[in-house]
Amino acid sequence: MDVSAPMMMAIVTTGTGGTDKLENRQVPIPVPRPEDVVLKVLAAGVNNTEINTRLGWYSSSVRDGTADAGEDAARPDGGWNQATPFPFIQGTDCCGEIVAVGEAVDKRRLGERVIVRACMRAHGFDQMETRWLGSDFDGAFAEFVLVPAGEAFRVDCEWSDAELASIPCAYGTAENMLHRAGVTEGMRVLVPGASGGVGSAVIQLAKRRGAEVIAITSPSKRDLVVGFGADRVLARDDDPVAQLGAESIDIVVDNVGGANFGVMLALLRRGGRYVSSGAIAGPIVELDMRVMYLKDITLIGCTAWDEPIFPNLVSYIEKGEIRPLVSRTYPLDRIAEAQDAFTTKAHAGKIVLIPPA
Template structure:
């Protein structure tokens, strides 16, 4: 196919509100360097990470711009965000087989190779490098995974970030069929993915959410749903949970440690309820708890996810779609947290 010289996309021009997102039709189409592929993007999911990066939430320097990228460094502007990418390879760089042209792919969002070299510290697609909120994007060939599925581009774009994050948390915490798993923020993209993936491992799943979303989570496979503001110890009992999959943190956090069994495992990959929590260190060591901070994907996690998709073991949950030019509206709806599953942007022809 003929590759144009310019494309439509959204540029992040600085840290701030939606006003720093600029929809343009004159962005230069990137060219694949050696070991890279050029992907025509068809759909891209909306994530907390995109918004957190935009508002400098990752900065520990009072919202300063010196450490506000996903990796803790300064963000380079303008930047094309977008970690969840489904598209088709339309061109390849040197050292990549031309046979890959035409492959339908998902991009692994945790980047370990860029510019033909292995990275000392991983990047996040759309943070340290340009992502999928545009018609075209380039990525190291190793991070573009072929996927053979009857699902639509929109459905496939709901998987990469949320489901790989969930699978990584379950992998790090070594969730098995013998475990009773408590999932916070269970109606979001990662939480709803964790329900399905934990059930695929045979675990018993208890999901925390709001009343309006109870039935949807039960339909996903949750064995029990409890309200987000309940006292977890009164409701579940002390020492009753083997694994906590936490995406919320916040004021309720100490209760997670109370309900964990001795030798229990706690995995975290989000803090939408508040990043600062109170830890009684005695609970940590007297109960022999294990804590897992989960960001960088374990090896094989993304390939395992591709296998689950192709084998139909997990179901895409698309709450709503928006055209790319309505990204500000999409992120506003996302932040209201009234949806279950993913919000996905469609990329213009």
């Protein structure tokens, strides 16, 4: 470490394990390379991916849901691209102000309030390789963060910093799934896990496309999910086939997985599509191949965001077509408390961290 360099506060994740792996440290403020910008982080959302990476949940050795991965095992294959680059700064969601630019970047960008496209296509949009802010390189759980200038998108709106920091990961993931699945007006879309960041985003974005949205959540969150725009809400203990009928759904947008995977396929119409970018209830599922091929079902995995996704989101924000729900904010140095609250799944919407002013 260059002790003579200007320093900042950051939360450094030191390895696989519990929240004791989150260390509050002083580290050098990043210096922009020619095509980079440095952002003063204004707010940073909390996501499953940061907790999953800290737990090593992406390891093939883990077979349980995200809440049951355990904290005591070293899992060198626990990152979702390659081995996680410990120690490093996590933080996938970023709202920030451009405070320094590289020599190839227009200086007029200084002072812009931006959100960062967290999923960066390393070799262009015709290939699927990705680099993720806060997973593959240092992210937003710090006072400052370094990102490529082309991944920082100015947003002109009256939203709070915390609201803007709720957008990148959850809404980017949701919009990408709807885009890949081809959701259009009049389709019937089912959303398990509807009260979380991604689920609530899926509801809003699917309604924006003119779809009918049926949500699954806990009874205590029913009114909140209706507020997001759901046309109908089922409780987690309901039998969705009995409630909705077999072959009654066009698209299932499912980041839950687990034991109900087969039920989701039973609900799909012939030619229906199942799209997922997560598996919070468990990554190992039972698939009856006959259901899949006899019903001409398409299974769609979504991680790499397609090129239109983030510009679309910015336009939706600026036109007032979407609005996130911020559940609670925490100071950055209370990240362990914030992540513990996140894992209880008692919240609806996003939990957001605020760095020192």
